[in-house]
Amino acid sequence: MNTSVTHGTVLVAGAGGVIGRHAAAEYARQPGRRVRGVSRRPPLDAAWEHLPVDLADRDAARTGLAKAGDTTHLVFAAYSEQGSLGAQIAPNLALLDHTLDALDAAGAPLRHVTLYQGGKAYGAHLGHFKTPAREDDPRLLGPNFYYDQEDRLRQVAEERGFAFTILRPEGVVGYAVGNPMNLLMVIGVYAAVCRELGLPLRFPGSHAAYDALYQVTDAELLARATVWAGGSPAAAGQVFNATNGDQFRWRHVWPSFARHFGMPLAEPQPLSLSEHMADKEEVWQRLVERHGLRPTPWQDLVGWGFGDFLFHAGFDNISSTVKIRQAGFGDCYDSERRFLELFERLASERILPPAG
DSSP states (O other): OOOHHHHHEEEEEETSSHHHHHHHHHHHHHHTTTEEEESSOOOSSSSSSEEOTTTTTTTHHHTTTTTGGTTOEEEEOOOOOOSSSHHHHHHHHHHHHHHHHHHHHHHHHOEEEEEEEEEEGGTTSSSSSSHHHHOOOOOOOOHHHHHHHHHHHHHHHHHHEEEEEEEEOEEOOOOOTSSSSHHHHHHHHHHHEEEHTTBBBBBOOOOHHHHHHEEOEEEHHHHHHHHHHHGGGTTTTTEOOOOOOOOEHHHHHHHHHHHTOOBBOOOOOOOOOHHHHTHHHHHHHHHHHHHTTTOHHHHHHHHHHHHHHHHHHOOOOOOHHHHHHTTOOOOOHHHHHHHHHHHHHHHHHSOOOOOO
């Protein structure tokens, strides 16, 4: 048995988000693990210890993480949304610095840190970029907080003697309340509202995006990749793309979504979800009351701007997963089938209304 995988204490920073929530849950399933999660909101039915620590505050981080002095593995999924690329650097770098410094002050015997990036590392936020993207592609002209965090992590890892792995997912699919980058909830809630209003299911983006190749990363698959990275010597010091391993066009999967939700399909209609869903809280509340759904505040339910960005990106967004598979992590999903499975799961957990 690989004891580096099954023993140790894990701290998940950002455990309230879609990535951190699933990573904490996956580590908690591993025998011999103690897991703590840092988030502003207390978790729902979590099998791990919650620490309500403000990592943006250096002193609060040091005080709050003093009890985490036995941490051997840090999973860093904390993120601070800002209004511009330049403005993202200082607060997100501070989150990482404060966490690492607090654990160091607590005397934590840190062995491994997992850090997450994404398609912005390749310029997916800027427009067309080289595809399939590879981990050794050169950096782009900044600002880009991914680069600053990575450089700091490499520096601190060398100084303090721990290993690290950087994972790059795309379009993470999973459930977490209040997470702005959650494609599953964007589609599920949008479909439910349209069905309640007697409307067909239209792709709410551009025709170019409807036809472009895209990929997603299942949050549970990413969590398994995180556990693998924390215990595999082949992952130490490496950067890996981590997706479901397939590609699709929205044009080909949108009809499956319509059938699943029992809705007629109609041609795409470019629109702003942020604008057109802003006044639909009353519609959603009707669904919550009728189906006994979990009462999540409308403003915390979905980040519509994330959907707007992805559904209007009219270019291929594909990254190679050859490197992570050759290193030893080969999990994959059929993304279309996985979407449908997760819609069913969210309905069974009373997060979405039942399919039509």
